[in-house]
Amino acid sequence: MELKDKIIVITGAASGIGKAMAIRFAAEGAKKVVCVDLNKEGAQAVANEIDGVAFGVNVGVEQEIADMIDAVENDIGPIDLFCSNAGILIAGGMEVPNEDWQRIWDINVMAHVWAARHLVPRMTERGGGYLLNTASAAGLLNQVGCAPYGVTKHAAVAVAEWLAMSHGDDGIKVSVLCPQAVRSEMTRGHEDSVAALDGLLEAEPVAEACLETIRNETFLVLPHPQVLEYMRKKTENYDRWIGGMRKLHRMYGDRRNPQGNVS
Template identity: 65%
Template sequence: MNFKDSCIVVTGAASGIGKGLANKFAALGASHVICADIDADGAARTAAEIGGIAKTVDVASEDSIQALIETVETQIAPIDLFCANAGILTLGGLEVENDAWQRIWDINVMSHVWTARHLVPRMLERGGGHILTTASAAGLLNQIGAAPYGVTKHAAVGFAEWLAITYGDQGIGVSVLCPQAVRSEMTRGMENSVASVDGLLEPEDVANACVEAIENQRFLVLPHPKVMGYMQAKTANYDRWITGMQKLRDRFEAG
């Protein structure tokens, strides 16, 4: 993919990974960088810094996502790359209330379904496009202390896989971003938690990894290289991996 002169949408662009992606695409010469977020002021700040276009979107709403795509496609330009980056973290386990489960499911999973539903047919009609889904290393491994997060990120990875299997040979590029901890509002105060066991990356580093993966039409984006080894250990001996995760849980609960 050539980022120069392209139209790129980034959700969750007010801060963190989303802001890092928007900055990177602007630096690469994208014609239009659409900075979308439920935080309208934050989206506007990011857009002002890079000469982008701010839009308000609530990714928990299919109507809001559909309106964003429709507005960009009809009033700005056809979307070459959609970065479905917005997401939330919900901590806890069995005690998490049903409404909290539903909210994180809508934001971390259904937002990707709704994006694809309203964008992929357009991309197919014009011969191509690319979707970048921000999931998490938790979607390949899991997340100690955060059942809703681990479960929804697994589902996000699964849906991205399905998109790639179904449309990847029809001109639709699909990449899924699976980092460990990245400096953002989500990880504020978690610098010494289990989420940061392999270090806290800067959003700029993650954006660079995404660009390299998209340029090479690579599905899996792993800014923390150790995640690949963890995946291989998991599939090589699932029971041993679970025992290891239990030990990691104990280590941080004791701390």
């Protein structure tokens, strides 16, 4: 898919990866970029920069996603590309309270489900569309010190896989973004976390990687290319891989440092 003259929605667009995608996709000649964020003022500031439109939305609430999709489709036009990018991080393990598990589940997983629920039937009816879901390298490799994050990002990858295999014949293209650490407010002060062992990327090259993936209509977006090799090592010898992760846990697990690769 080329983005020229397309209508694009990006959640988590007030900062980080979402902001970088909004600016980059607008530069490609998108017809309109819709900037969505819980921080409405931040989303509006980005929208003002690119002649876009802003919505204040809590993606952890299905009705707010549904209402935003309705408004865009009715007032702006049919959505060609929906970037379900917003996410949060909660550190800790099994001791994390139930309410925090539920909150991160709703934002990191169900927001993808709800966007697809309310958009895929419309896209299918008009012959196709594109979904770009932000997960994380943690969704492929897990995350030391952050069980809720690792678990929900695994689920986010599974949602994208299911959509791709179940709706590909309907003309729905799906990609999933799985970076390691990306510089953002979430990584500020945690630049030495385990997720940054392979380097801390700026948001702009991540957005560029997303653009290239959308253009080629491939599934995985890996701004840190070494993640692919880690995946191969994981599947080649699971026990050895877990042994390596235990070593990382001994080195980093007690720090409770956030991964910081969400927008």
